[in-house]
Amino acid sequence: MLKHYSLLLAASLLAPAAHAQTVSPADVKPLLGFESAAAAAEYQLETKFDAQLKAGNLRDWMKRLSAHPHHVGSPYDKENADYMAGLFKSWGYDTRIDVSYVLFPTPKLRVLELVGPTKFVAGLTEKPVPEDATSGQTAEQLPTYNCFSRDGDVTAELVFVNYGIPKDYEELARRGIDVKGKVVIAKYGGSWRGIKPKVAAEMGAIGCLIYSDPKDDGYAQGDVYPKGPFKPETGAQRGSVLDMPTYPGDPLTPGYGSTKNAKRLDYRKAPTITQIPVLPISYGDALPLLTALAGPMAPADWRGALPIPYHLGPGPARVHLQLAFNWKTEPVYNVIATLKGSQYPGEWIMRGNHHDAWVNGASDPLSGMVAELEEARALGELVKTGWRPKRTVMFCAWDGEEPGLLGSTEWAETNAKDIQQHVVAYLNTDNSDRGFLGVAGSHTLEKFFNQVGRDVMDPEKQVSIIERRKSLDMVSGTPEAQKDARDRPDLRIGALGAGSDYSPYLQHLGIPALNVGFGGEGAGGEYHSIFDSFDDFTRFKDPTFAYGVALAQTMGRCVLRLADADVLPFEFQNLSNTVAKYGTEVKALAETMRTDTEKQTKLLADKRYDLVANPDQPLLPPKPQAAVPYLNFAPLDNALAKLEQSAQAYAQARRGPNKLSEDRKKELDQLLYQAEQQLLSAEGLPRRPWYRHQLYAPGFYTGYGVKTLPGIREAVEERKWAEADEQIRRTGAAIERFATQVDRATAVAGPAPAQ
Helix, strand or coil: CHHHHHHHHHHHHHCCCCCCCCCCHHHCCCCCCCCHHHHHHHHHHHHHHHHHCCHHHHHHHHHHHCCCCCCCCCHHHHHHHHHHHHHHHHCCCEEEEEEEEEECCEEEEEEEEEEECCCEECCCCCCCCCCCCCCCCHHHCCCCCEECCCCEEEEEEEEECCCCCHHHHHHHHHCCCCCCCCEEEEECCCCCCCHHHHHHHHCCCCEEEEECCHHHHCCCCCCECCCCCECCCCCCCCEECCCCCCCCCCCCCCCCCCCCCCCCCCHHHCCCCCCCCEEEECHHHHHHHHHCCCCCECCHHHCCCCCCCCECCCCCCEEEEEEEEECCEEEEEEEEEEECCCCEEEEEEEEEEECCCCCCCHHHHHHHHHHHHHHHHHHHHHHHCCCCCCEEEEEEEECCHHHHCHHHHHHHHHCHHHHHHHEEEEEECCCCCCEEEEEEECHHHHHHHHHHHHCCECCCCCCEHHHHHHHHHHHHCCHHHHHHHHHCCCCCCECCCCCCCCHHHHHHCCCCEEEEEEEECCCCCCCCCCCCCHHHHHHHHCCCCHHHHHHHHHHHHHHHHHHHCCCCCCCCHHHHHHHHHHHHHHHHHHHHHHHHHHHHHHHHHCCHHHHHCECCECCCCCCCCCCCCCCCCHHHHHHHHHHHHHHHHHHHHHHCCCCCCHHHHHHHHHHHHCHHHHHECCCCECCECCCCECCEEECCCCCCCEEECHHHHHHHHCCCHHHHHHHHHHHHHHHHHHHHHHHHHHHHHCCCCCC
């Protein structure tokens, strides 16, 4: 199959995307926020935009930007920022580089050895391959490590803890295994990496190792690099273990910008820095450690693809882990390029992607960054034809995302007042490759995005990217996704947790946000390794950059339509439908927990667990749980009913023939884009006040993974019933505030009051 890519690539580099320069009336579909004549003009503009997009530009920029490692503090990180700033300036943007000063520890000592019952010293080195031109840039590469690990020097017995999430420790406890005073070894996967040492420390462990099992990320998936895309024996995943579910950004400046002279915490007391030493290792280095374990066999679904029996320990394997770091402050360089709006300059459309990487970062993040650059260049070409956006457009290239959303968070905290006053929406991308659309974000933008995706063709199948994604959901989605794909005319977008630069804008400041990318056909094991390179990307990820162009078409339309709509294209019925679904889920969660608890209590009372236990494989019964009370969901139900009524009334007002004056358009716009801020709680979520959004947050024990209605859901999951009651009231109040804001918008959007 690869032999065909060279011909496709040559064709894609020789010419811009093939689109006609005119749009027939039959091709003009209604657009949310646009009157009919304006919609026709918008389609014509987007045709011109598409004609500017060239895959060769994406390829050239990726090769240039990934030529050397460009982590925070590296010379090439600053060089890339300067280079991109120069590009934006050359395309006509008012461009600056904003600098923050953040904590960025790098390793000065890494030791891992098996000290008993046999001896082994871990190599902790990724082996370059001749077929990859940049994998051998050893002097410039950060070694494999977990950023924001603690310093430490520990020796202890080893315990295998599967993915190292809370339920795994419950399984260990039933087998009589306690990790207190031990070093744990966990597999990557199952949750975000930072959760693993967080939970291990809570359970009393004194050190943590994380490895990529070949079952999840190696030869069990397919041929390893360079023959195939999967992780080779010495590959290891770098990454931050900052406790971002508590707050992202510089751990020393919680909630405020890390300017040069900002007051900083002592790093030894910073609450988001991991409490124990933690180190990522390859499956090659993990094999001798796991081989040396004895004790009970791991449950069947814990076992990986290494050629060993997977024992749990503890011991007899004993390991010595010693880590020390340079706790230094480094500058991060955020590139901000602005095209001022002609009609509503005080309404800002923000488009962002980060530019820093753990090593060369061709896929993560440059696959998204080069699409953003091409969008900006194409908009610059439209300006030369006389077009100017009605609203201000800002293209942002963030630094320091990899260690913990450092650049974007510090910029957001520094400029919070202006952001909440002016920003209409934040549009994010990150890594992207071939395959299927992935989109998540504010459900106020769901209908808007469906219209965007309806008008972008999948480069492989020549159907809309929405239709191809719905087909994936029908064939292999969850039962709920299959039902949605069959029954709904549109695509239900996902909710956002954490993991990229949208987080401070949506979850801290209440800015409507979207995160978009493609994937599913470019799987591999290069993530955060020396193999995330231009060579790997152009072999296995998106060889022709066709999906990079599709991403630029998609996000370019988002920018253009938000920038030029007569009235901002927000819609609330999709949100109402989705939040009602979340309400049903949390009520069902409480009911299921009640039923399961009652069932377990009876089984314990009747000693059923004892009667089925195998004497040769001791398994303790689960711990008894207190009965689940009946919660009062009335405040939530009442708020959801009001939201449904308000959303319907706004939709009806916008369907009317009302012509709005410029002053009323401005007033309506502001009510619309600041509506999301009504979903913030001043107190924030329990134990993590930085997260203020009451609909979306990363899970306290899932990290990247989202928890919807997070205050309620997590209180129920953690059996904190008084807290659950309080969070039901608080969430209901936020939804009520939001519905009231929608009512204000309806009043402005409806008929003008009689004079």
